[in-house]
Amino acid sequence: MRKPLVAALFALVIAGAGAAPAVAEPQSAATSGTVATAPGTATVQAVDFAGTVSLSNCSGSVIRFPNSADSDPALVLTNGHCLETGFPNPGEVIVDQASSRSFGLLNSSGTKVATLRASKVAYSTMTDTDVTIYQLTRTYAQIKSSYGIGALTVADTHPVAGTAIRVVSGYWKRIYSCTIDGFVYRLKEGGWTWKDSVRYTSACNTIGGTSGSPVVDTSTGKVVAVNNTGNEDGQTCTVDNPCEVDASGNVTVRQGINYAEETYQIPACFGTGNKLNLNASGCVLPKP
Numbered sequence: 001m002r003k004p005l006v007a008a009l010f011a012l013v014i015a016g017a018g019a020a021p022a023v024a025e026p027q028s029a030a031t032s033g034t035v036a037t038a039p040g041t042a043t044v045q046a047v048d049f050a051g052t053v054s055l056s057n058c059s060g061s062v063i064r065f066p067n068s069a070d071s072d073p074a075l076v077l078t079n080g081h082c083l084e085t086g087f088p089n090p091g092e093v094i095v096d097q098a099s100s101r102s103f104g105l106l107n108s109s110g111t112k113v114a115t116l117r118a119s120k121v122a123y124s125t126m127t128d129t130d131v132t133i134y135q136l137t138r139t140y141a142q143i144k145s146s147y148g149i150g151a152l153t154v155a156d157t158h159p160v161a162g163t164a165i166r167v168v169s170g171y172w173k174r175i176y177s178c179t180i181d182g183f184v185y186r187l188k189e190g191g192w193t194w195k196d197s198v199r200y201t202s203a204c205n206t207i208g209g210t211s212g213s214p215v216v217d218t219s220t221g222k223v224v225a226v227n228n229t230g231n232e233d234g235q236t237c238t239v240d241n242p243c244e245v246d247a248s249g250n251v252t253v254r255q256g257i258n259y260a261e262e263t264y265q266i267p268a269c270f271g272t273g274n275k276l277n278l279n280a281s282g283c284v285l286p287k288p
Contacts (some may be wrong), residue, residue: 001081001130001146001189001211001228001229001239001240002058002078002079002206002207002208002209002210002211002227002228002258013026013170013185016196020059021172022197024068028277040203043219044164044218044219045216045218045220045221047166047168047175047216047221048108048109048110048148048168048175049106049107049108049110049168049173049175049217050106050108051105051106051109051149051150051151051152051245052106052152052169052170052213052214053076053103053104053105053106053116053170054086054103054104054106054112054170054171054173055078055082055083055101055103055104055170055171055212056101056102057082057084057163057209057211058078058079058082058171058209058212059078059168059169059170059171059172059209059210059212059213059227060077060078060082060103060170060212060214061076061077061078061152061168061170061212061213061223062074062075062076062105062116062136062140062143062149062151062152063075063076063077063133063151063152063153063154063155063214064140064151064152064153064274065154065156065225065266065267065270065274066153066154066156066204066267067267067281068140068151068270068274069140069273070139070140070141070144071077071139071140071141072136072139072140072273072274073119073135073136073137073139073273073274074116074136074138074139074140074143074151074256074274075133075134075135075136075139075151075270075274076103076116076118076133076134076136077133077154077212077214077223077226077263078131078132078134078211078212078214078226078249079130079131079132079211079226079227079228079261080124080125080126080129080130080131080132081123081130081211081228082132082211082212083121083124083132084099084101085097087126087192088124088125088126088127089126090126090127090191090192090193091127092125092126092127093123093124093125093127093285093286093287093288094121094123094124094125094277094288095121095122095123095124095276095278096120096121096122096276097120097121097124098120098121099118099119099120099121099134100117100118100119101117101118101134101138102115102116102117102118103115103116103117103118103134104116104170105143105147105149106170106173106208107147107148107149110170110173113147113149114143114146114147114220116136116137116138116143117136117137117237118133118134118135118136118137118213119135119136119137120134121133121134121135122134122135122274122276123269123276123285125285125286126192126193126194127165127192127193127286128193128195128285129194129195129261129262129265129285129286130192130226130228130229130261131196131226131261131263131266132212133266133276135147135274149205152214152216152221152222152223153221153222153223154222154223154263154264154266154267155217155220155222155223155263155264156264156267156268157226157264158262158264159180159198159217159224159262160180161180161181161182161183162179162180163179163180163217163219163224164177164178164179164217164219164220164223165177165178165179165180165200165203165204165215165216165218165224166215166216166218167200167206167210167213167214167215167216167227168213168214168216169206169209169210169213169227170213170267171209171210171213172207172209173209176204176205176206176210177201177203177204178200178201178202178203178204179200179201179203180198180199180200180201181199181200181201181257182199183196183197183198183199184196184197184198184244184245184259185244185245185246185247186244186245186246187242187243187244187245187259188237188242188243188245189237189238189239189240189242189243190237190238190239191239194228194261196262197259197260197261197262198215198224198225198259198260198261198262199244199254199257199258199259199261200257201260202256202257202259204258205230205256205258206227206230206258207267210227211227211228212226212227212228212230213226213227214226214227215227215260220264223263224262224263224264225260225261225262225263226260226261226263227258227259227260228259228260228261229242229258230242230256230257230258230259231243231253231254231255231256231257232255232256232259233255234253234255235253236251236253237251241253242259265283265284265285266280266285268280268282268283268284269283
């Protein structure tokens, strides 16, 4: 799991502890707006740091869903293993847990412009997926009015193999560029199992501290996954060394390859006012 280097003091589950910084897209290339393309080619949305956040131990982003209103309390998306109270156990689901965690809000160039604060953990788990969603004390409209920064929209459709993506780390202020290589039926790491994970091509060589980074589809500018892990040492199904398991039980190890967890299934679980409803039609997130 892509924990930051500071977490090494109390956990073995770090990534890239002695690694040199990974190659990332230069910040100067991360500008807002739409990038012009040759006639007949797909439009590419320029991806920058606006709306991403830095956590004490991970990366994250301020997110909204297709039906979120500006007056709704804003949400922050990161990994389940970034939860400040520790990793959720296999099978554990946390909802409505008190939290006053702070987040550094970044502008388009990666400069911190504000500190946002959580009111609670709306949802967190490392079962089937690896996500934590915090509810903030401020609305989208308040954040936009104060800092001119909007939230990233989470797509509600399954991502597509071959899609160009950016992994945007608020912790390191780096943007990694690659494509979706494919999808993993089951991704196993230690005692945790994740379903239908995203596998990157090798160019997204994410490191510790990139946990929780939004994975952005460059054709839409929407979040399609949340960065979470990679196989460091070539070991099989151990912590920091996830393995791929297909529907027949065959195991594949891809040393140096990194992964993310899809987010398209999350919007169906949040209704009016950004309120979590795990019993809503179409919601398939694990329940407590």
